[in-house]
Amino acid sequence: MSGGAKLNVRVAEVVPVNDLITRFRFVARDGEDLPAFSGGAHTVVEMDDNGTRRLNPYSLMSSPVDRSGYEISVRRDDVGRGGSLFLHRHVKPGMEMVISYPVNLFALDNRAKKHLMIAGGIGITPFLAQISQLSAFGGRFELHYSARSKPLGAYMDRLTSAHPGQVHCYFDDQGQQIDLGRLLSMQPIGTHLYVCGPKGMINWVFTTAEAMGWPKLALHHEEFTAPGTGKAFTVELAASGKTITVGTTQSLLEAMEAAGVDAPYLCRGGACGQCETTVYKCNNTILHRDHWLTPEEHAEGHKIMPCVSRFEGKTLVINR
């Protein structure tokens, strides 16, 4: 079975945090501790949405010190493919669910002298776990967190009261913006920078930092791309000898799974590289949406990440 080992959990709590965000707590069905994880890790939550299998990655936001349960916060996306809506509408305390073992693609580099964190909106979640972890052993950090408005700034109160002076909040509706140039110019040597938020924010922070001479190796980000929708397309799976059609709201990975093909995956958000697949024949255009392959690899078209990328054209043959 692809996707690594699974955890059988029960939903212990469903807590509305604000108009858009709800928090879910999972505990092991057998009452044991859950596996240890480190700040920045995510889990893939499996959902059976009326016959449609959905697997969405969410950052673990609870303290890595607490193994009695995992918590995720989910922002409702009314125009998304339906995973967050399913969680918000149908997941209730007591429900049994399956989630993946935690995987960390956004770990702290603990050699850093200081951790500078920049969060946008729901991008706050991995930082909550990282800050718990750093607080446990006295790591130095500073968080700059922007939200659309005060009511949508999830966990801001908790963070500012626990870490006064280390947490700085910004509100779009008040026209506040991080003074990035100034902030990046003041950081002691050995600072590592972490960004989690919308794509535009990650690009803005990374472009600014690199222009100011920050090395790429000190820049970390987390971004899960939702598979997105598109035109239906047909794919030939060379290894399993099947030809399948990927529906408009389905990802290529999901279509393979629905056809009974056990394709590898971990993050399902174009970040981890696990599902990388060789393209044997491509007549027309692969719509690359991952941030795993390099721009050169995207241009070559010899590889595809089936979890997020799509295809437009006549023939696509892949090694799966």
Add this chain to the structure above:
Amino acid sequence: MKTNLTPVDAASIRSRPIYAPLEPGSGSLHLVVADGEGADAVIEMLEKANDRSLMLATAHVIYAPGPNGTDLAAALQALGAAQFFRAPSIPALLPRLQRVLSDARMGTQFYLAGSEGLIGQAETAIMASGFPFAAIQKEHRGSTVRRVQCVHCKGITENVATDPYKCSHCGLNLFVRDHYSRRLAVFQGVNIDAEDPGQVPESVVRFK
């Protein structure tokens, strides 16, 4: 008795550092640490800079003569960097580097040039701050003598030229490996006559 020892030039094992020519970077401060012939690498790098005078205006150059006595301090000082400091030796240079690092900010570009002992020790000091070592530029020039740690007594001997050599701390006969410790900035020296005490290959000058 002649024994074939590890060639000096080939990267025989993964830990053996590989160096590349210095390239001008862009940032708020250019921190240059060099010894001996490393001065030439710095001068050549500056020639490649788009805005040489801006780079010099934001450069801090720290220099010591090389282990072979090469002292190009005058040529380096003549470049006109914002700050220039000549130390008489590497041990005298390192406290200056530590002091500069203590209030350096991200955006600083690091350039190390010269002997491997200088490069390694400066790299260790920079790494201790949490700065990614792979983002530190390093160019080896001049002397190839090595800073070697005896893996038995842990004593470090500077400027080792011959292989095998006698540990300056415990006196064991040591074979100089390419196995390198980035943490300690040393090559490893391993006892060569452990099984047959006294059976020591003839010492040859491998590092100059």
